[in-house]
Amino acid sequence: MPGMQTLARVLLAAGPADAEHIQPVTTGMIVKYAVTTVVGIALVWGVIRLFGWIEEKTRASFGVRAGLIGIGVILTAVGAYLGLFWAPPDRMMGDVQRIMYCHVPLLWNALIALCINFACSVLYLIKPSWKTDSLAEAAAETGVVMGANGVLLGAIWAKPTWGVWWTWDPRLIAAAIMLIAYAGYLALRRFIEDPDRRALWSSVVGILVAVDLPVVWFAVRWFRSIHQFQSSPSTVDPALRVPLRVMAFAFLFLLMGFLWQRYRIALAHRKDEVALPDALPTTARREVTP
Amino acid sequence: MHGLTDLLPTLLAQAANQAPSAPLPTGRITGGWGYVWFSYALTFLTLAGYGVSLWVRRPRPTKDV
Numbered sequence: 001m002p003g004m005q006t007l008a009r010v011l012l013a014a015g016p017a018d019a020e021h022i023q024p025v026t027t028g029m030i031v032k033y034a035v036t037t038v039v040g041i042a043l044v045w046g047v048i049r050l051f052g053w054i055e056e057k058t059r060a061s062f063g064v065r066a067g068l069i070g071i072g073v074i075l076t077a078v079g080a081y082l083g084l085f086w087a088p089p090d091r092m093m094g095d096v097q098r099i100m101y102c103h104v105p106l107l108w109n110a111l112i113a114l115c116i117n118f119a120c121s122v123l124y125l126i127k128p129s130w131k132t133d134s135l136a137e138a139a140a141e142t143g144v145v146m147g148a149n150g151v152l153l154g155a156i157w158a159k160p161t162w163g164v165w166w167t168w169d170p171r172l173i174a175a176a177i178m179l180i181a182y183a184g185y186l187a188l189r190r191f192i193e194d195p196d197r198r199a200l201w202s203s204v205v206g207i208l209v210a211v212d213l214p215v216v217w218f219a220v221r222w223f224r225s226i227h228q229f230q231s232s233p234s235t236v237d238p239a240l241r242v243p244l245r246v247m248a249f250a251f252l253f254l255l256m257g258f259l260w261q262r263y264r265i266a267l268a269h270r271k272d273e274v275a276l277p278d279a280l281p282t283t284a285r286r287e288v289t290p
Numbered sequence: 291m292h293g294l295t296d297l298l299p300t301l302l303a304q305a306a307n308q309a310p311s312a313p314l315p316t317g318r319i320t321g322g323w324g325y326v327w328f329s330y331a332l333t334f335l336t337l338a339g340y341g342v343s344l345w346v347r348r349p350r351p352t353k354d355v
Contacts, residue, residue, distance in 0.1 A: 080330060096322035102333045149336045153329045160322045261344045268349030
């Protein structure tokens with residue numbers, strides 16, 4: 001859609017990306033991302049059901065969570081060794097490029113967590129449930145922790161390579177907006193005492209702030225950016241790919257362990273809140289599936 | 291006076307030829323391990339700290355008062 005590209009050009013004084021790097025927005029692309037979104041939401045629904053089944057029907061919950069975090073820690077140690085000592089230095093950036101093995105996986109996993117938040121927000125509006133609301137809260141918090149860490153590492157990497165800690169680049173602006181928006185989402189959840197109203201409002205906000213997620217991903221292609229484009233396996237040397245993949249899976253396991261543990265905390269809070277009906281407004285109370 | 295104006299460019303040219311030529315920059319960043327160590331330490335501390343905070347906040351069975 002040429003209109004999208006024109007809008008992108010007007011929005012930022014940074015100007016458009018070079019013509020050969022502009023990713024054309026086609027109908028096929030929109031259909032692909034729409035299908036991916038629906039499948040992603042269905043997957044999250046399945047994960048919630050799986051969490052619930054393991055929690056209620058088995059005694060393996062603690063073991064599974066500890067196992068996920070344990071695998072994450074071991075893979076992190078292996079990935080750090082590979083990234084720091086095994087992988088060769090980059091041809092131009094030298095050793096500071098090794099920051100990539102933490103920076104990129106952190107932001108990949110932050111985006112996964114925030115997409116889970118979006119899926120939960122949609123699911124809550126379709127079928128209200130404390131489990132969905134709890135997972136949305138868990139995903140937002142974990143996503144903000146990993147995202148903030150990743151952006152900080154980006155600033156540290158920028159100093160020796162770009163000469164500045166921060167610059168008003170489209171990708172960096174989109175990432176900063178993402179962190180501020182989700183910090184606001186978490187603050188909103190703290191301000192509202194009624195769990196029903198909190199879940200409903202935060203679901204709406206969760207959908208609104210998710211608009212920034214594709215902008216973060218595509219900013220390097222839509223706008224002229226100092227940040228590099230997404231690499232693909234065909235453009236990266238295998239020696240650099242191995243530590244990147246190990247760290248990506250390491251942080252994915254940590255993310256799953258953290259998400260699950262944070263989900264249990266949030267769900268326990270919901271159960272405590274709804275167990276005290278006198279302390280809560282009665283007007284907004286309605287039946288939600290536990 | 292005319293001789294001096296002729297001499298000055300000649301002297302400058304000689305000085306330029308005799309000056310040791312500075313090596314051309316390669317464009318490759320060298321060093322920077324401090325940034326790398328700090329980044330990895332920050333990542334591990336953040337993730338470990340968040341893990342500890344989740345353990346501290348873990349749900350516990352409520353005690354009847």
